[in-house]
Amino acid sequence: MHLEVSQLYKQFPTRNGTVVALKDINLHIEEGEFVCAVGASGSGKSTLLRLIAGLDAPTGGEVRVDGVCVTGPGADRGMVFQNYTLYPWMNIAENVGFGLKLQGVRPGERRQRVAYYLEVVGLSQFAKALPKELSGGMKQRVAIARALASQPKILLMDEPFGALDVQTKEAMQQFLLQVWRQTETTIFMITHDVEEAVFLSQRIYVLSARPGTIKQELRIDLPCENGDRTYHIKRHPKFQHYKDEVMGLLRDREEAAIVAGATV
Ligand SMILES: Nc1ncnc2c1ncn2[C@@H]1O[C@H](COP(=O)(O)OP(=O)(O)O)[C@@H](O)[C@H]1O
Ligand SMILES: [Mg+2]
Known part of the structure; x- marks a missing residue:
């Protein structure tokens, strides 16, 4: 189980x-x-x-x-909440990679994972954008990418x-x-x-x-x-x-x- x-x-x-x-x-x-x-x-x-x-x-x-x-x-459980919980001063790629940085994932792997999960959620071209430039649905896709980037078990x-x-x-x-x-x-x-x-x-x-x-x-x-x-x-x-x-x-x-x- x-x-x-x-x-x-x-x-x-x-x-x-x-x-x-x-x-x-x-x-x-x-x-x-x-x-x-x-x-x-x-x-x-x-x-x-x-x-x-x-x-x-x-x-x-x-x-x-x-x-x-x-x-x-723990990193084995990723969370996505109703309210967009992105850091407004970080761009989209930085938001997605932030948890990985805290976990001590090396910069090279971090960049790869961020790129992969931005691709999964269809936001690669917004990597350098700030959260305020995105619609609600897009922000929630970033939150999903951020949660998935840590590759949680659930x-x-x-x-x-x-x-x-x-x-x-x-x-x-x-x-x-x-x-x-x-x-x-x-x-x-x-x-x-x-x-x-x-x-x-x-x-x-x-x-x-x-x-x-x-x-x-x-x-x-x-x-x-x-x-x-x-x-x-x-x-x-x-x-x-x-x-x-x-x-x-x-x-x-x-x-x-x-x-x-x-x-x-
Ligand atoms: N920190 C808290 N202190 C006191 N009561 C709380 C707290 N968190 C939740 N509750 C109470 O617990 C019940 C369930 O809340 P919650 O889990 O937020 O429900 P839901 O998410 O289904 O709307 C509610 O009656 C709420 O008032
Ligand atoms: Mg609730």
Whole structure:
């Protein structure tokens, strides 16, 4: 098992008492898989990703990558966040290479890797540009190139396309699938967008809210055209079926929460 999350529990102390953000989370991701976790806002998605990234410590349970317990951040896990986190004063190539520099990768290899991953994300001609010269979608492609450049065992993505307009988002989803195939990276993405999760994933974990628990695991089995999934698949009846199923799981919980709230 590549990534294994066992009995993960996370609570936060607040002024109004303790908030349980995650409860009894068990999940696994195999090498080369593309898995999404989908949940409403506040269901603990970012918390889960931060615990896997080692940016925060669990209250209980553990995260293992290739059998090794996560105790902090590491180059084996790459992160892409919703907000563009590029350094504004560095050009695109410097942004992509910055992590490699910190890891002590030699300049020659650094240049090669930066060139390769800029090519993968189709931004070679922007190597010398500054982030402010790029559109939102392009900036997110730089963030993906930067995360991939460290050649992590797993790429962790927290709603990476949440800030993009619908057309750019769709193009980026298709682009990410191509990058995934080309680089054979393992990807775990968190999103509240059900259509996005069904389009991208081989498997989906549906999270319920407050506290965040795994409600269901679904395998997504959709046909591919020439080995690639394109947005045409969104019109396939099976696509709609999966989308309805996930929506139903999320909706049940939402209604239950409203009803529970009403009786208090
Ligand atoms: N640092 C923190 N301190 C206190 N509460 C937090 C903290 N981080 C997250 N929470 C709470 O945990 C729950 C899950 O948050 P989060 O993981 O950000 O959800 P999501 O990403 O699914 O919207 C929320 O109720 C949120 O208020
Ligand atoms: Mg979040």
